[in-house]
Amino acid sequence: MKAKINPDKESLAKELGAEIVTVSASQKLGGKSIECVKKGSIHIPTGKILIYGAGKVQFPEALREELERLKAARAGKLGKEAQREFTKNPKKQKRIKQIEKGPLHNYQRSQGNLQSLLKAGMNPDSLEDAFKIIGHILEEIEKLGVEMKVGNKVEHTSAIEAPNGKMVIVSHLSVKEETPPIIYLDTITYAKK
Numbered sequence: 006m007k008a009k010i011n012p013d014k015e016s017l018a019k020e021l022g023a024e025i026v027t028v029s030a031s032q033k034l035g036g037k038s039i040e041c042v043k044k045g046s047i048h049i050p051t052g053k054i055l056i057y058g059a060g061k062v063q064f065p066e067a068l069r070e071e072l073e074r075l076k077a078a079r080a081g082k083l084g085k086e087a088q089r090e091f092t093k094n095p096k097k098q099k100r101i102k103q104i105e106k107g108p109l110h111n112y113q114r115s116q117g118n119l120q121s122l123l124k125a126g127m128n129p130d131s132l133e134d135a136f137k138i139i140g141h142i143l144e145e146i147e148k149l150g151v152e153m154k155v156g157n158k159v160e161h162t163s164a165i166e167a168p169n170g171k172m173v174i175v176s177h178l179s180v181k182e183e184t185p186p187i188i189y190l191d192t193i194t195y196a197k198k
Contacts, residue, residue, distance in 0.1 A: 014051065017136040018042050021143060025051070028183075042139050046153065047146050049139050049190045057111075058138065058193055059129035060119020064112035072104045114194060124197035126168030141165045142176055146188060155182045158191075172197050 011025075018025050023044035041048040056062060074083075075097055081088040091097050119129055127134045145163045157180040164171040173196040181189045 013132055014042075014136075017132060018139075021136065021140045023139075023143065042136075042143070044143050045147075046185065047143060047188045049142055051135075051139075053190055053193055054135045054138055055132075057115050058118050058195065059122065059135070060115050061129070062112050062115035064108055068104055068108055072101065072109065075101050075104075114192075118193070118195045121172060121195035121197045124169065125172035125195070126170075127172070138165065138174065142174065142190065142193075145174075145176065146178065151178060151180065151188050153180055153186050153188075155180050155186050167197075170197070 014025050021042070021044065023042050026041055026043045026048075028039050028041050028048060040051045042051060043049075075091070077083050078087040078091040078097070079101070122129050122134075127137075141163065145161060149159065149161060151157065151159055159176075159178045161176045161178065162173060163176070164173050175194045175196070177191045177193070178188055179191050181187050
């Protein structure tokens, strides 16, 4: 069954000379289907802009509570016995790092993107603003001339005009092993100049 694509997204992608595709990703891309804006070999996952880039990544309450409990045990706020148990249990120490470097970091970066969007005067809920960013990234990647060697990674910094001045976009790209290889946007961060 083919995934239904939002006609507004299709129209905005066509304006960029691109199309909306659903990539059945290999295990290297997480093994799930990902909606992308595709132009030539360039694939920009729409979720990177519409969710991650718009501050809509969630940090589940259960993880927040688990992290707070673990930190409280580490600091001795739950008593000396809990602190000793924490110190002796490397799994609990590792779990704090997993949460902080994974879901918490992802959530914080997404929130930082949201703040930059708002400072720049862009609307995180606007499909048009999202596609303005996507179009900018496509243009920048095309100018780069990324070498199509699988595993090649590129970090690129650019600036886009926004209602309140320029907004910096840092794009992290990699060449993925698909047939043929594709240039894939791994992550993105914004900063208001």
